Amino acid sequence: MTSTTSARPPGRPRSGVNDVVFATTLSTVHELGYARATVDRIAAAAGVAKTTIYRRWPSKGALIVDCLLDAFGPVPLEGSSRTELMSSAVRWIAAKIGEPGVGDAFAGVFSDAVSDPDLREVLSRRLQDPYRIALQEALGEPESRVLFFIDVVVGTLLHRMGMTGEPMVDADVDALVEMVLAYFSDGAGQT
Amino acid sequence: MTSTTSARPPGRPRSGVNDVVFATTLSTVHELGYARATVDRIAAAAGVAKTTIYRRWPSKGALIVDCLLDAFGPVPLEGSSRTELMSSAVRWIAAKIGEPGVGDAFAGVFSDAVSDPDLREVLSRRLQDPYRIALQEALGEPESRVLFFIDVVVGTLLHRMGMTGEPMVDADVDALVEMVLAYFSDGAGQT
Numbered sequence: 001m002t003s004t005t006s007a008r009p010p011g012r013p014r015s016g017v018n019d020v021v022f023a024t025t026l027s028t029v030h031e032l033g034y035a036r037a038t039v040d041r042i043a044a045a046a047g048v049a050k051t052t053i054y055r056r057w058p059s060k061g062a063l064i065v066d067c068l069l070d071a072f073g074p075v076p077l078e079g080s081s082r083t084e085l086m087s088s089a090v091r092w093i094a095a096k097i098g099e100p101g102v103g104d105a106f107a108g109v110f111s112d113a114v115s116d117p118d119l120r121e122v123l124s125r126r127l128q129d130p131y132r133i134a135l136q137e138a139l140g141e142p143e144s145r146v147l148f149f150i151d152v153v154v155g156t157l158l159h160r161m162g163m164t165g166e167p168m169v170d171a172d173v174d175a176l177v178e179m180v181l182a183y184f185s186d187g188a189g190q191t
Numbered sequence: 192m193t194s195t196t197s198a199r200p201p202g203r204p205r206s207g208v209n210d211v212v213f214a215t216t217l218s219t220v221h222e223l224g225y226a227r228a229t230v231d232r233i234a235a236a237a238g239v240a241k242t243t244i245y246r247r248w249p250s251k252g253a254l255i256v257d258c259l260l261d262a263f264g265p266v267p268l269e270g271s272s273r274t275e276l277m278s279s280a281v282r283w284i285a286a287k288i289g290e291p292g293v294g295d296a297f298a299g300v301f302s303d304a305v306s307d308p309d310l311r312e313v314l315s316r317r318l319q320d321p322y323r324i325a326l327q328e329a330l331g332e333p334e335s336r337v338l339f340f341i342d343v344v345v346g347t348l349l350h351r352m353g354m355t356g357e358p359m360v361d362a363d364v365d366a367l368v369e370m371v372l373a374y375f376s377d378g379a380g381q382t
Contacts, residue, residue: 033306035226104305110353111302114295115224120356128354148363151350152343152370159346162301163319163338165311172339175374179343183370 018070020046021053025067026101034108039063061119064109065127071102075131077138083181085138090153090177097157098167107158145184152180209261211237212244216258217292225299230254252310255300256318262293266322268329274372276329281344281368288348289358298349336375343371 024046028037039060043050057063076092079085097103113120128150135146156176160168168176215237220228230251234241248254267283270276288294304311319341326337347367351359359367 029306034302035306107302107305110350111225111298114298114353114356115220115226117356120354124354144363147354148366151347151354151359151363152367155346155348155350156342157346158350159301159342162305163311163315163342165305165308168342172335172342175339176343179370179374182373183366 017048017052018056018066021048021063022067022070024048025063026071026099026105028101029064029105029108030101034104034111037105037108059119061109061112061116062122064105065122068102068106068109068127069130071099072096072131075134077134082139083185086149086181086184087177089135090180091173093153094157094168094173094176097154097161103158103161103167106154107162110158139184141184149180149184152176208239208243209247209257212239212254213258213261215239216254217262217290217296219292220255220296220299221292225295225302228296228299250310252300252303252307253313255296256313259293259297259300259318260321262290263287263322266325268325273330274376277340277372277375278368280326281371282364284344285348285359285364285367288345288352294349294352294358297345298353301349330375332375340371340375 021042025037025042028042028045031037032041039053039057040050042063043053046053053063057066072093076088077085079088097106109119109123113123132143132146132150135141135149136143139146141149153176157168160166160172212233216228216233219233219236222228223232230244230248231241233254234244237244244254248257263284267279268276270279288297300310300314304314323334323337323341326332326340327334330337332340344367348359351357351363
Protein backbone atom coordinates (compact mmCIF):
# COMPACT_ATOMS: atom_id res chain seq x y z
CA MET A 1 0.00 0.00 0.00
CA THR A 2 1.25 3.44 -0.81
CA SER A 3 -0.79 5.17 1.87
CA THR A 4 1.45 7.20 4.09
CA THR A 5 -0.97 7.23 6.97
CA SER A 6 -1.05 3.53 7.88
CA ALA A 7 1.76 1.38 9.25
CA ARG A 8 1.95 -2.18 8.00
CA PRO A 9 0.61 -4.43 10.80
CA PRO A 10 2.85 -7.27 12.03
CA GLY A 11 2.27 -10.82 10.90
CA ARG A 12 2.29 -12.48 7.53
CA PRO A 13 2.72 -10.10 4.58
CA ARG A 14 -0.63 -9.07 3.15
CA SER A 15 0.31 -6.99 0.15
CA GLY A 16 -0.66 -9.82 -2.21
CA VAL A 17 -4.24 -9.89 -1.04
CA ASN A 18 -4.52 -6.09 -1.02
CA ASP A 19 -3.18 -5.86 -4.55
CA VAL A 20 -5.65 -8.43 -5.86
CA VAL A 21 -8.56 -6.85 -4.00
CA PHE A 22 -7.71 -3.33 -5.13
CA ALA A 23 -7.26 -4.33 -8.75
CA THR A 24 -10.50 -6.31 -8.70
CA THR A 25 -12.36 -3.46 -7.03
CA LEU A 26 -11.39 -1.03 -9.79
CA SER A 27 -12.21 -3.45 -12.59
CA THR A 28 -15.53 -4.43 -11.03
CA VAL A 29 -16.51 -0.80 -10.55
CA HIS A 30 -15.45 -0.05 -14.11
CA GLU A 31 -17.46 -2.98 -15.44
CA LEU A 32 -20.64 -2.89 -13.33
CA GLY A 33 -20.71 0.69 -12.12
CA TYR A 34 -20.19 1.78 -8.53
CA ALA A 35 -23.61 0.82 -7.15
CA ARG A 36 -23.53 -2.75 -8.45
CA ALA A 37 -19.91 -3.32 -7.43
CA THR A 38 -20.83 -4.80 -4.05
CA VAL A 39 -18.24 -6.16 -1.64
CA ASP A 40 -19.65 -9.66 -2.20
CA ARG A 41 -19.18 -9.38 -5.96
CA ILE A 42 -15.68 -7.96 -5.55
CA ALA A 43 -14.75 -10.82 -3.20
CA ALA A 44 -16.05 -13.41 -5.63
CA ALA A 45 -14.26 -11.84 -8.58
CA ALA A 46 -11.02 -11.56 -6.60
CA GLY A 47 -11.20 -15.14 -5.37
CA VAL A 48 -10.85 -13.88 -1.81
CA ALA A 49 -13.03 -14.98 1.10
CA LYS A 50 -15.66 -12.44 2.08
CA THR A 51 -14.56 -12.73 5.69
CA THR A 52 -11.03 -11.72 4.72
CA ILE A 53 -12.35 -8.56 3.09
CA TYR A 54 -14.83 -7.67 5.82
CA ARG A 55 -12.15 -8.17 8.44
CA ARG A 56 -9.91 -5.56 6.81
CA TRP A 57 -12.55 -3.14 5.58
CA PRO A 58 -15.64 -2.75 7.75
CA SER A 59 -17.57 -1.16 4.92
CA LYS A 60 -17.58 -0.77 1.14
CA GLY A 61 -16.66 2.88 1.58
CA ALA A 62 -13.58 1.99 3.61
CA LEU A 63 -12.49 -0.47 0.92
CA ILE A 64 -13.02 2.07 -1.85
CA VAL A 65 -11.05 4.70 0.06
CA ASP A 66 -8.05 2.40 0.52
CA CYS A 67 -8.32 1.35 -3.10
CA LEU A 68 -8.22 4.98 -4.19
CA LEU A 69 -5.28 5.77 -1.88
CA ASP A 70 -3.43 2.89 -3.48
CA ALA A 71 -4.35 4.03 -6.99
CA PHE A 72 -3.39 7.65 -6.35
CA GLY A 73 -0.19 7.18 -4.45
CA PRO A 74 1.50 10.33 -3.14
CA VAL A 75 0.74 13.67 -4.79
CA PRO A 76 3.76 14.81 -6.81
CA LEU A 77 5.30 17.84 -5.18
CA GLU A 78 7.91 18.66 -7.79
CA GLY A 79 8.44 22.08 -9.14
CA SER A 80 10.63 24.99 -8.27
CA SER A 81 7.69 27.35 -7.90
CA ARG A 82 4.20 27.30 -6.45
CA THR A 83 2.73 27.58 -9.92
CA GLU A 84 4.64 24.53 -11.17
CA LEU A 85 3.61 22.63 -8.09
CA MET A 86 -0.07 23.51 -8.44
CA SER A 87 -0.01 22.82 -12.16
CA SER A 88 1.52 19.38 -11.73
CA ALA A 89 -0.89 18.51 -8.90
CA VAL A 90 -3.90 19.40 -11.03
CA ARG A 91 -2.63 17.37 -14.00
CA TRP A 92 -1.76 14.43 -11.71
CA ILE A 93 -5.28 14.14 -10.25
CA ALA A 94 -6.85 14.73 -13.67
CA ALA A 95 -4.88 11.77 -15.00
CA LYS A 96 -5.75 9.60 -12.01
CA ILE A 97 -9.46 10.29 -12.34
CA GLY A 98 -9.12 9.25 -15.96
CA GLU A 99 -7.90 5.75 -15.06
CA PRO A 100 -10.50 2.99 -15.56
CA GLY A 101 -12.63 2.50 -12.48
CA VAL A 102 -10.92 5.25 -10.51
CA GLY A 103 -13.20 8.09 -11.59
CA ASP A 104 -16.28 5.90 -11.13
CA ALA A 105 -15.15 4.76 -7.69
CA PHE A 106 -14.32 8.29 -6.62
CA ALA A 107 -17.63 9.72 -7.82
CA GLY A 108 -19.51 6.79 -6.30
CA VAL A 109 -18.02 6.89 -2.84
CA PHE A 110 -18.45 10.62 -2.93
CA SER A 111 -22.15 10.44 -3.57
CA ASP A 112 -22.64 7.87 -0.81
CA ALA A 113 -20.85 10.25 1.53
CA VAL A 114 -23.38 13.04 0.98
CA SER A 115 -25.81 11.17 3.23
CA ASP A 116 -23.40 9.12 5.37
CA PRO A 117 -21.55 11.08 8.06
CA ASP A 118 -19.30 8.14 8.97
CA LEU A 119 -18.19 7.73 5.38
CA ARG A 120 -17.66 11.47 5.05
CA GLU A 121 -15.35 11.31 8.02
CA VAL A 122 -13.39 8.46 6.41
CA LEU A 123 -13.17 10.35 3.10
CA SER A 124 -12.07 13.51 4.81
CA ARG A 125 -9.59 12.07 7.26
CA ARG A 126 -8.18 9.09 5.41
CA LEU A 127 -8.44 10.05 1.73
CA GLN A 128 -8.27 13.81 1.64
CA ASP A 129 -6.16 14.80 4.68
CA PRO A 130 -2.83 13.33 3.56
CA TYR A 131 -3.02 15.31 0.32
CA ARG A 132 -4.43 18.42 1.97
CA ILE A 133 -1.61 18.48 4.53
CA ALA A 134 1.05 17.81 1.91
CA LEU A 135 -0.28 20.69 -0.21
CA GLN A 136 -0.53 23.06 2.76
CA GLU A 137 3.10 22.45 3.57
CA ALA A 138 4.36 22.58 0.00
CA LEU A 139 2.35 25.69 -0.92
CA GLY A 140 2.55 27.47 2.41
CA GLU A 141 -1.21 27.95 2.35
CA PRO A 142 -3.71 27.66 5.21
CA GLU A 143 -6.17 24.79 5.45
CA SER A 144 -9.20 26.74 4.25
CA ARG A 145 -7.52 27.77 1.00
CA VAL A 146 -6.25 24.28 0.27
CA LEU A 147 -9.70 22.82 0.95
CA PHE A 148 -11.11 25.29 -1.57
CA PHE A 149 -8.37 24.38 -4.07
CA ILE A 150 -9.31 20.71 -3.70
CA ASP A 151 -13.04 21.44 -4.06
CA VAL A 152 -12.42 23.33 -7.29
CA VAL A 153 -10.00 20.89 -8.87
CA VAL A 154 -11.56 17.58 -7.84
CA GLY A 155 -15.10 18.93 -8.11
CA THR A 156 -14.61 20.17 -11.66
CA LEU A 157 -12.98 16.93 -12.80
CA LEU A 158 -15.66 14.72 -11.24
CA HIS A 159 -18.46 16.87 -12.67
CA ARG A 160 -17.02 16.55 -16.17
CA MET A 161 -16.78 12.77 -15.72
CA GLY A 162 -20.31 12.57 -14.44
CA MET A 163 -21.79 14.56 -17.28
CA THR A 164 -19.83 12.99 -20.14
CA GLY A 165 -18.71 9.62 -18.82
CA GLU A 166 -15.23 10.57 -19.90
CA PRO A 167 -12.29 12.27 -18.19
CA MET A 168 -11.78 15.95 -18.91
CA VAL A 169 -9.87 16.50 -22.15
CA ASP A 170 -6.44 18.10 -22.04
CA ALA A 171 -7.54 21.49 -23.39
CA ASP A 172 -10.01 21.87 -20.54
CA VAL A 173 -7.51 20.62 -17.96
CA ASP A 174 -5.25 23.41 -19.27
CA ALA A 175 -8.09 25.88 -18.71
CA LEU A 176 -8.59 24.55 -15.18
CA VAL A 177 -4.86 24.94 -14.45
CA GLU A 178 -4.90 28.48 -15.84
CA MET A 179 -7.95 29.52 -13.83
CA VAL A 180 -6.71 28.02 -10.58
CA LEU A 181 -3.18 29.37 -10.94
CA ALA A 182 -4.46 32.88 -11.63
CA TYR A 183 -6.60 32.81 -8.52
CA PHE A 184 -4.15 31.17 -6.11
CA SER A 185 -1.07 32.96 -7.36
CA ASP A 186 -2.61 36.42 -7.05
CA GLY A 187 -4.16 35.71 -3.68
CA ALA A 188 -0.93 34.88 -1.95
CA GLY A 189 1.22 37.29 -3.87
CA GLN A 190 3.54 34.49 -4.87
CA THR A 191 4.11 32.61 -8.11
CA MET B 192 -43.55 22.40 -13.61
CA THR B 193 -41.24 25.27 -14.28
CA SER B 194 -39.23 23.46 -16.93
CA THR B 195 -39.15 25.48 -20.10
CA THR B 196 -38.44 22.52 -22.31
CA SER B 197 -41.70 20.57 -21.87
CA ALA B 198 -45.20 21.57 -22.92
CA ARG B 199 -48.01 20.59 -20.61
CA PRO B 200 -49.72 17.56 -22.13
CA PRO B 201 -53.47 17.82 -22.76
CA GLY B 202 -55.95 16.15 -20.44
CA ARG B 203 -56.69 16.57 -16.78
CA PRO B 204 -54.38 18.96 -14.92
CA ARG B 205 -51.57 17.09 -13.22
CA SER B 206 -49.75 19.80 -11.33
CA GLY B 207 -51.18 18.55 -8.02
CA VAL B 208 -49.65 15.11 -8.33
CA ASN B 209 -46.33 16.47 -9.58
CA ASP B 210 -46.09 18.92 -6.68
CA VAL B 211 -46.73 16.19 -4.12
CA VAL B 212 -44.32 13.79 -5.76
CA PHE B 213 -41.55 16.38 -6.10
CA ALA B 214 -41.88 17.57 -2.52
CA THR B 215 -41.94 13.99 -1.22
CA THR B 216 -38.93 13.06 -3.37
CA LEU B 217 -36.83 15.85 -1.86
CA SER B 218 -37.88 15.10 1.70
CA THR B 219 -37.34 11.36 1.28
CA VAL B 220 -33.89 11.92 -0.21
CA HIS B 221 -33.09 14.34 2.60
CA GLU B 222 -34.27 11.87 5.23
CA LEU B 223 -33.01 8.52 3.89
CA GLY B 224 -30.21 9.57 1.57
CA TYR B 225 -30.27 9.24 -2.19
CA ALA B 226 -29.62 5.49 -2.44
CA ARG B 227 -32.39 4.50 -0.05
CA ALA B 228 -34.91 6.92 -1.52
CA THR B 229 -36.34 4.38 -3.94
CA VAL B 230 -39.29 5.15 -6.21
CA ASP B 231 -41.39 2.66 -4.23
CA ARG B 232 -40.64 4.47 -0.97
CA ILE B 233 -41.30 7.85 -2.53
CA ALA B 234 -44.65 6.63 -3.91
CA ALA B 235 -45.67 5.27 -0.53
CA ALA B 236 -44.68 8.46 1.28
CA ALA B 237 -46.49 10.59 -1.28
CA GLY B 238 -49.64 8.49 -1.14
CA VAL B 239 -49.49 8.13 -4.92
CA ALA B 240 -49.87 4.83 -6.77
CA LYS B 241 -46.60 3.38 -8.02
CA THR B 242 -48.15 2.95 -11.46
CA THR B 243 -48.87 6.66 -11.62
CA ILE B 244 -45.24 7.45 -10.93
CA TYR B 245 -43.79 4.82 -13.24
CA ARG B 246 -46.09 5.96 -16.03
CA ARG B 247 -44.70 9.49 -15.87
CA TRP B 248 -41.09 8.75 -15.04
CA PRO B 249 -39.64 5.57 -16.52
CA SER B 250 -36.74 5.60 -14.07
CA LYS B 251 -35.66 7.05 -10.74
CA GLY B 252 -33.16 9.22 -12.56
CA ALA B 253 -35.87 10.72 -14.73
CA LEU B 254 -37.95 11.51 -11.65
CA ILE B 255 -34.98 13.09 -9.87
CA VAL B 256 -34.17 15.21 -12.92
CA ASP B 257 -37.70 16.59 -13.17
CA CYS B 258 -37.74 17.14 -9.43
CA LEU B 259 -34.52 19.17 -9.69
CA LEU B 260 -35.80 21.17 -12.66
CA ASP B 261 -38.84 22.04 -10.58
CA ALA B 262 -36.73 22.96 -7.55
CA PHE B 263 -34.30 25.08 -9.57
CA GLY B 264 -36.69 26.93 -11.82
CA PRO B 265 -35.16 29.22 -14.43
CA VAL B 266 -31.65 30.57 -13.87
CA PRO B 267 -31.82 34.27 -13.00
CA LEU B 268 -30.37 36.30 -15.86
CA GLU B 269 -30.51 39.72 -14.26
CA GLY B 270 -27.65 42.10 -14.27
CA SER B 271 -26.48 44.88 -16.50
CA SER B 272 -23.10 43.29 -17.07
CA ARG B 273 -21.66 39.86 -17.68
CA THR B 274 -19.99 39.93 -14.29
CA GLU B 275 -23.25 40.64 -12.49
CA LEU B 276 -24.94 37.92 -14.46
CA MET B 277 -22.26 35.32 -13.73
CA SER B 278 -22.12 36.34 -10.08
CA SER B 279 -25.88 36.00 -9.60
CA ALA B 280 -25.95 32.67 -11.42
CA VAL B 281 -23.24 31.25 -9.16
CA ARG B 282 -25.00 32.44 -6.01
CA TRP B 283 -28.34 31.14 -7.27
CA ILE B 284 -27.12 27.59 -7.82
CA ALA B 285 -25.13 27.68 -4.55
CA ALA B 286 -28.35 28.52 -2.72
CA LYS B 287 -30.36 25.86 -4.55
CA ILE B 288 -27.80 23.15 -3.74
CA GLY B 289 -28.12 24.22 -0.14
CA GLU B 290 -31.85 23.44 -0.01
CA PRO B 291 -32.77 20.27 1.92
CA GLY B 292 -32.72 17.23 -0.33
CA VAL B 293 -31.67 19.16 -3.41
CA GLY B 294 -27.92 18.82 -2.92
CA ASP B 295 -28.28 15.15 -1.99
CA ALA B 296 -30.51 14.44 -5.00
CA PHE B 297 -28.20 16.29 -7.34
CA ALA B 298 -25.07 14.52 -6.06
CA GLY B 299 -26.88 11.18 -6.08
CA VAL B 300 -28.24 11.29 -9.59
CA PHE B 301 -24.88 12.57 -10.70
CA SER B 302 -23.01 9.60 -9.29
CA ASP B 303 -25.46 7.15 -10.87
CA ALA B 304 -24.85 8.85 -14.19
CA VAL B 305 -21.11 8.12 -14.14
CA SER B 306 -21.90 4.50 -15.06
CA ASP B 307 -25.28 4.93 -16.80
CA PRO B 308 -25.10 6.40 -20.31
CA ASP B 309 -28.88 6.72 -20.62
CA LEU B 310 -29.09 8.70 -17.40
CA ARG B 311 -26.16 10.85 -18.48
CA GLU B 312 -28.06 11.71 -21.62
CA VAL B 313 -31.12 12.70 -19.56
CA LEU B 314 -28.98 14.81 -17.22
CA SER B 315 -27.21 16.49 -20.08
CA ARG B 316 -30.18 17.13 -22.34
CA ARG B 317 -33.01 17.68 -19.89
CA LEU B 318 -31.35 19.11 -16.79
CA GLN B 319 -28.25 20.88 -18.04
CA ASP B 320 -29.09 22.03 -21.58
CA PRO B 321 -31.80 24.59 -20.71
CA TYR B 322 -29.39 26.37 -18.37
CA ARG B 323 -26.39 25.96 -20.67
CA ILE B 324 -28.28 27.48 -23.61
CA ALA B 325 -29.67 30.33 -21.52
CA LEU B 326 -26.16 31.14 -20.26
CA GLN B 327 -24.63 30.92 -23.75
CA GLU B 328 -27.16 33.43 -25.03
CA ALA B 329 -26.96 35.76 -22.04
CA LEU B 330 -23.16 35.72 -21.85
CA GLY B 331 -22.43 35.50 -25.55
CA GLU B 332 -20.11 32.58 -24.90
CA PRO B 333 -19.66 29.37 -26.94
CA GLU B 334 -20.87 26.02 -25.69
CA SER B 335 -17.46 24.70 -24.65
CA ARG B 336 -16.80 27.64 -22.35
CA VAL B 337 -20.22 27.51 -20.75
CA LEU B 338 -19.84 23.74 -20.19
CA PHE B 339 -16.55 24.47 -18.42
CA PHE B 340 -18.20 27.23 -16.35
CA ILE B 341 -20.88 24.75 -15.25
CA ASP B 342 -18.30 22.05 -14.44
CA VAL B 343 -16.39 24.48 -12.23
CA VAL B 344 -19.34 26.02 -10.43
CA VAL B 345 -21.53 22.96 -9.93
CA GLY B 346 -18.56 20.64 -9.44
CA THR B 347 -17.05 22.78 -6.71
CA LEU B 348 -20.37 23.18 -4.87
CA LEU B 349 -21.18 19.45 -5.02
CA HIS B 350 -17.68 18.51 -3.87
CA ARG B 351 -17.98 20.76 -0.85
CA MET B 352 -21.35 19.21 -0.03
CA GLY B 353 -20.01 15.71 -0.42
CA MET B 354 -17.00 16.29 1.81
CA THR B 355 -18.73 18.24 4.58
CA GLY B 356 -22.39 17.30 4.30
CA GLU B 357 -23.15 21.01 4.26
CA PRO B 358 -23.56 23.59 1.53
CA MET B 359 -20.57 25.83 0.84
CA VAL B 360 -20.42 28.76 3.23
CA ASP B 361 -20.85 32.29 1.90
CA ALA B 362 -17.17 33.25 2.21
CA ASP B 363 -16.18 30.39 -0.04
CA VAL B 364 -19.01 31.07 -2.49
CA ASP B 365 -17.54 34.60 -2.68
CA ALA B 366 -14.15 33.07 -3.48
CA LEU B 367 -15.72 30.90 -6.16
CA VAL B 368 -17.42 33.93 -7.72
CA GLU B 369 -14.16 35.89 -7.63
CA MET B 370 -12.14 33.10 -9.23
CA VAL B 371 -14.68 32.39 -11.95
CA LEU B 372 -15.28 36.05 -12.79
CA ALA B 373 -11.55 36.70 -13.09
CA TYR B 374 -11.14 33.83 -15.50
CA PHE B 375 -14.23 34.36 -17.64
CA SER B 376 -14.05 38.12 -17.74
CA ASP B 377 -10.44 38.21 -18.88
CA GLY B 378 -10.96 35.44 -21.40
CA ALA B 379 -13.62 37.23 -23.36
CA GLY B 380 -12.30 40.73 -22.90
CA GLN B 381 -15.65 41.83 -21.48
CA THR B 382 -16.86 42.63 -17.98
